[in-house]
Amino acid sequence: EPEVTQTPSHQVTQMGQEVILRCVPISNHLYFYWYRQILGQKVEFLVSFYNNEISEKSEIFDDQFSVERPDGSNFTLKIRSTKLEDSAMYFCASSVGRSSYEQYFGPGTRLTVT
Amino acid sequence: AQRVTQPEKLLSVFKGAPVELKCNYSYSGSPELFWYVQYSRQRLQLLLRHISRESIKGFTADLNKGETSFHLKKPFAQEEDSAMYYCAPLADYGQNFVFGPGTRLSVLP
Numbered sequence: 194e195p196e197v198t199q200t201p202s203h204q205v206t207q208m209g210q211e212v213i214l215r216c217v218p219i220s221n222h223l224y225f226y227w228y229r230q231i232l233g234q235k236v237e238f239l240v241s242f243y244n245n246e247i248s249e250k251s252e253i254f255d256d257q258f259s260v261e262r263p264d265g266s267n268f269t270l271k272i273r274s275t276k277l278e279d280s281a282m283y284f285c286a287s288s289v290g291r292s293s294y295e296q297y298f299g300p301g302t303r304l305t306v307t
Numbered sequence: 308a309q310r311v312t313q314p315e316k317l318l319s320v321f322k323g324a325p326v327e328l329k330c331n332y333s334y335s336g337s338p339e340l341f342w343y344v345q346y347s348r349q350r351l352q353l354l355l356r357h358i359s360r361e362s363i364k365g366f367t368a369d370l371n372k373g374e375t376s377f378h379l380k381k382p383f384a385q386e387e388d389s390a391m392y393y394c395a396p397l398a399d400y401g402q403n404f405v406f407g408p409g410t411r412l413s414v415l416p
Binding site: 238 | 352356393
């Protein structure tokens with residue numbers, strides 16, 4: 194069964210550095226998402242992406258964040274200048290359509306900012 | 308503002324006992340509601356959605372619009388049901404999930 198994959202599984206970076214988190218969605222899916230989960234807190238929506246542009250974003254997704262689909266397979270989340278409070282688990286998800294279609298989640302990337 | 312609450316952070320039951328994981332939501336309109344589950348060291352995965360009215364792994368959930376609830380139930384819990392359970396309405400400003408805080412279910416032998 195196809196799965197969403199994410200790399201790396203764990204990323205450690207220093208405050209102020211840029212990080213890029215990578216995701217490979219399921220191949221026939223058209224909608225892509227990033228969520229994050231700070232340790233001990235709930236899963237929070239960051240951004241959704243369709244047809245090569247952002248379709249929705251939350252208040253968390255400020256100018257420090259950007260997303261890109263650089264080729265036909267990868268979907269990336271870039272944090273320009275990381276802060277300590279960016280430390281979290283970042284989940285990528287994809288779905289074949291919007292609305293009530295199931296979102297398939299990746300295993301997550303744990304980002305630690307020191 | 309949309310809100311979803313899951314009042315229990317941790318719920319422990321014995322194997323074979325009934326289990327109910329509570330979820331209440333505060334939404335305008337008619338949200339679509341889902342339950343996602345995360346077993347230990349595994350990814351988040353869909354458990355069930357209210358529009359399909361199905362039973363998955365013995366779990367059911369009924370949408371009660373009057374009480375704005377979508378509680379997850381199973382008549383006889385199994386040890387393999389131990390996991391984090393997230394109630395997830397689809398946000399009414401878009402098509403992304405607003406996850407509840409989650410309830411950790413622990414089924415004791």
